[in-house]
Amino acid sequence: MRKNLNVIAAYSIMMGLIILVGIFQSWNIALSIFNLCLISAVMTMGANIQWGYAGLINFGIMGFTALGGLAAVLISVNPVQEAWSAGGTNILLSLFLIIGIILAVRFVLKKYQKSKIRNYIIAAIIISGIIIIRLVSEPGIEAIEEVNPARTGFLGGLGLPIIFSWIVGAFFAGGLAFVIGKVALGLRADYLAIATLLISEIVIAIIKHEDWLTRGVKNVIGLKRPAPYEVNLQETEWFINLVEKFNSGKLALISDLSERQAALNQFVIEGSSVFVKLCYSGLFLVVVIILLILTQKALYSPWGRMMRAIRDNEEAANAMGKNVVKQHLLIFVLGSAIVGIAGAMLVTQDGLFTPGSYRPLRYTFLIWVMVIVGGSGNNFGAILGGFVVWFLWIEAAPIGLYLVNLTTAGLEDTHFLKVHLIESVPYFRFLMMGIGLLLIMRYRPKGILPEKIEIK
Amino acid sequence: MDFLNALVLLLNYIFVPALAYGSQLAIGAIFVTLIYGILRFANFATGDMMSFGTMVAILFTWYFQSMGLTLGFLPTALLAIPFAILFMGLYMLIIDKFVFKYYRLNKSPPVQLAMVSIGVMFVTQAVVRIIIGPSDRRFFDGEKFLIKANEFKEMTGLNEGLAIKSTQVITIVVTIILVSTLFWFLNKTKTGKSMRAYSDNEDLALLSGIDPKKIVMITWMIAAILATIGGVLYGLDKSFKPFTYFNNMLPIFAAAIVGGIGNPFGAFLGGYVIAFSEILLTYAYKKFFMYVLPESMEPDGLIQLLSTDYKFAVSFSILVIVLLYRPSGIFKGKIL
Secondary structure: OHHHHHHHHHHHHHHHHHHHHHHHOOHHHHHHHHHHHHHHHHHHHHHHHHHHHHOOOOOOHHHHHHHHHHHHHHHHOOOOHHHHHHHHHHHHHHHHHHHHHHHHHHHHHHHOOOOHHHHHHHHHHHHHHHHHHHHHHHHHHHHHHHOOOOOOOOOOOOOOOOOHHHHHHHHHHHHHHHHHHHHHOOOOHHHHHHHHHHHHHHHHHHHHHOHHHHOHHHOEOOOOOOOOOHHHHOOOHHHHHHHHHHOHHHHHHOOOHHHHHHHHHHHHHHHHHHHHHHHHHHHHHHHHHHHHHHHHHHHOOHHHHHHHHHHHOHHHHHHOOOOHHHHHHHHHHHHHHHHHHHHHHHHHHHOOEOHHHOOHHHHHHHHHHHHHHHOOOOHHHHHHHHHHHHHHHHHHHHHHHHHHHHHOOOOOOOOHHHHHHHHOHHHHHHHHHHHHHHHHHHHOOOOOOOOOOOOO | OHHHHHHHHHHHHHHHHHHHHHHHHHHHHHHHHHHHHHHOOOOOOHHHHHHHHHHHHHHHHHHHHHOOOOEOOEOOHHHHHHHHHHHHHHHHHHHHHHHHHHHHHOOOOHHHHHHHHHHHHHHHHHHHHHHHOOOOEOOOOOOOEEEOHHHHHHHHOOOOOOOEEHHHHHHHHHHHHHHHHHHHHHHHOHHHHHHHHHHHOHHHHHHOOOOHHHHHHHHHHHHHHHHHHHHHHHHHHOOEOHHHHHHHHHHHHHHHHHOOOOOHHHHHHHHHHHHHHHHHHHOEOHHHHHHHOOHHHOOOOOOEOOOHHHHHHHHHHHHHHHHHHOOOOOOOOOOO
16 A cells, blocks of 8 residues: 555546546536546557557557547448449459458568569569559549548448447557568667658558548548437436436525526536536546556566566567567557557547547657656556646646736736737647656656556 | 650659759758767657747748848848857757756667657747747748749740749759758868767767767757758748648658668758659659650540659658668668
């Protein structure tokens, strides 16, 4: 108990802050911050597995998040029958062609000795394959995108409950991570960082511009929800009764019957959105807790000890007979899969998929700030980092506004400096993140909750 | 005649724009490579440092314009560059003193320095946005075209026009002057040679009496010059928007690595490799083939290898391929 005191203290302060937001701003804001904190926590856990356990730099978090989001679309949206009949066969044929190319390349790689001729053959297979695929897929893609472009214009998904996408998102992200890992994990640390950053940009470019699959920048809106809709809740008997019970004290103060009804309606509307957010919080909390238990177990298992050994001294671990390359690949896939889950969760909560909103600053670098600030190598630290940094990211603008008002209190309201500063309040969050990261890196390089390994 | 038309077409839509864009990338790539070679970390604040320098240059441009000071047919921003470089150098030295120095003296691993540079990236981004705002700004003034498409058509009697923007010429001329001066400095002067020695082997350089403080300071000053000029040239040619500058960091990194990180000449060429491949692969060749091929063989489609949406993706794919087959870059890197 005693040695965990700082963990408990840090988490209580964090929850206290969120509750304060609930009291002073509104419970709606507090809960939406809390939900995104949970999602950020899942992302940081993924990044932390890679960086904290194994020392791998993955600056491609944005790409894996987006793939998770794509999974949510592909699982939950109803299939567009017309589009499938218009161009489905071409797309399926292209898919088989891609598999064929991969098999052919593998065959050549296995069958022939390493030589220049082999390289030429592989290049020829890939180039001719790409040309054939383009010829096959182009009419299909055009036909699909012409099917009711204002509303669909894409193939749609499977029409399953969106919760399944959390698992599928993990598989998508893990699959991409496997490919990237095979290719890039041999690189030096900073090269790996740059390579993953650029690969994630390629992923985003594909998601943005392959309209037949993702609807691209036209966005997919109105995804199914795992939680009830506010509108339905507001008409449900038991919910109204519940709200009435909760607010009976306040309602009793109002004597006029019609006014009381109006007040109740107001409470029901507010309550419904809070209730929906609570449903999400519950779902997300389950994911976070399951992942936390798994990652903690892994950290203290022989496997976790091996990972730390590899991280701290790769050559020694190699000499002890550990397969460093294989373990790196495994951990890269696992961490990215967790990020994929977070990506699917994010789209589930928003109910919409907007490929244009995936930007490296928000989805890669901010997550890294969370990991570093929270404490790399420590799961509790990583989760705390997700909470603290997201909280500050959201609350930076109000805090900035307060500070601006405080420092420019002597100036008139129309003074150009004051007006300019108040206009630029949203950018204080960048300043806060940057200074926070620099201070933590300098004075507490292991994060708020540093890694500590106890032998159990 | 048709052949000439086709040639002018390619010049107008591929060669000239790619040369200008490549020069802008090349300056940025040399900046990245210099920091990597001497200070030994991947600087993720590259794009934002460039946008900071450009911002200062824009502020000076506005100041000069308000005083009625212009350069005639040349953009006023050229006059602002030296002042902007001074501010940029000051900013970089301040950052180095308060941020990077500590890690350098502690001999921290490069990864940690890269993380720190992310912190600097956030701060610089905030400073730029707070001072000048996130919106798109054009600060070009003076004569816009050196040769207009119509004039060219009249002059030569060809169907295809060749338009050369003055910013493109300025970019190329400034790049040639800047880069040749830099290479002269690195290869011929004593300070330049000591910088290369420091980059090659730090301990040996220290043994032979090279002052690391001086090397670091000069590196930051050169970096300031490169960042400001590169940023201003890009801003003059296109426009200034902090977010675009941040994104430009990616092709710049690609150029630096393709050329072999740590090798300025490689970075210089890498810029052009990236720019030309981006434009060559995403250009629609339909019109070109219409001129070259006989009428019966005219193509139906656009003859575009990749849609322009994938412009960035092209350079990143090149980078990935280079990393796989020649991790040290096309021109062996790691020695300045």
